Amino acid sequence: MKKLLIMAITVLLNFTRTFAADGYKVGDIVPDFSLKNIDNTMVSMSQFKDAKGFVVIFTCNHCPYSKMYEDRIVAMNNEFAQKGFPVIAINPNDDEAYPDDSFENMKIRAKEKDFNFPYLRDETQEIAKQFGATRTPHVFLLKKDNGVLKLAYIGAIDDNAQESDNVQVNYVEKAIDAVVEGKEVNPVNTKAIGCSIKWKKQEESKK
Amino acid sequence: MRAQSVQTMNYEDVKKRLSNGRDTIYIVNFWATWCKPCVEELPEFEFYSENQFQKPIKVLLVSLDFKNKLNTTLIPFVEKRKLKSEVIWLNESRYEAIIDKVSTEWSGALPATLFSTKNNTISLFHEGTMTKKDIEIFLFTLKKDL
Numbered sequence: 001m002k003k004l005l006i007m008a009i010t011v012l013l014n015f016t017r018t019f020a021a022d023g024y025k026v027g028d029i030v031p032d033f034s035l036k037n038i039d040n041t042m043v044s045m046s047q048f049k050d051a052k053g054f055v056v057i058f059t060c061n062h063c064p065y066s067k068m069y070e071d072r073i074v075a076m077n078n079e080f081a082q083k084g085f086p087v088i089a090i091n092p093n094d095d096e097a098y099p100d101d102s103f104e105n106m107k108i109r110a111k112e113k114d115f116n117f118p119y120l121r122d123e124t125q126e127i128a129k130q131f132g133a134t135r136t137p138h139v140f141l142l143k144k145d146n147g148v149l150k151l152a153y154i155g156a157i158d159d160n161a162q163e164s165d166n167v168q169v170n171y172v173e174k175a176i177d178a179v180v181e182g183k184e185v186n187p188v189n190t191k192a193i194g195c196s197i198k199w200k201k202q203e204e205s206k207k
Numbered sequence: 208m209r210a211q212s213v214q215t216m217n218y219e220d221v222k223k224r225l226s227n228g229r230d231t232i233y234i235v236n237f238w239a240t241w242c243k244p245c246v247e248e249l250p251e252f253e254f255y256s257e258n259q260f261q262k263p264i265k266v267l268l269v270s271l272d273f274k275n276k277l278n279t280t281l282i283p284f285v286e287k288r289k290l291k292s293e294v295i296w297l298n299e300s301r302y303e304a305i306i307d308k309v310s311t312e313w314s315g316a317l318p319a320t321l322f323s324t325k326n327n328t329i330s331l332f333h334e335g336t337m338t339k340k341d342i343e344i345f346l347f348t349l350k351k352d353l
Contacts (some may be wrong), residue, residue, distance in 0.1 A: 064241045064273075098243070134334070135316035159303055162273060191306040193271060195242060196316035196335055
């Protein structure tokens, strides 16, 4: 019995570690994806011929932290899409447990908040898993480098979710500026409080 | 006189609390009333406040509710649920700043739980919902290390 328990602990602890370490890291090459946009078209990064990179943001409708950033994401796309770094928002949440995050509700929310960027549905949650996204919102900045997309920054949008007026560092803006100027991105990883991504139940039991 | 249902502390104060009991295992659960999986797993932690155990176990429910929801949402929630565990509202101007202090393994997603014992020297961390089994395994691991 004791042996079994120890085995279980080892499995659990290893699981916790690998889970956190999974997904892309800064510098990794990121393959393209194809996901359904709220206008029912399929969107992939290769369609953006002039893009120098992308601000991929895992987000959703229901999470208060995602809501706090909606206006800031719209403003970010206004500023950076024309500079070659369009925003692509992806909602990976299980809409059975969280009906607010359904495809239909994504359309409604995008309209209410005048989203000026693709808002894609990651129905299978595969893309969120590939990226190693853990929370909403969770940003992955990609830059084009010799024809491939590489990860340049992972983390928070800025350093103050609750008070946009008191932001000291706008991490994504800073990272894009560094990429454009050919300088080193610093910091390349940041953390933020957010809602956990709501994984589907059958995946939970597989763990 | 009724005990305060929710105490206000910054993270340094919480850390000091963890250094108090020598053999006490502290279960520090980071949650918020707006976080559905957090609210759903509260009974699993409440179990350890409702019952007595051979080794002392203390549950601290550290809320990251927004400041303007403290009186309107958090306190009514705690009183309505009659929570037995100690509830602390985390008074930090930027929650982002405490993530790595809690654990470098924490990405920032809620819920998250820290198990700490022996004057805060031995700790285990878990991001995401914990089942009854998960909690038991963590407690077993810590007791073994005592």
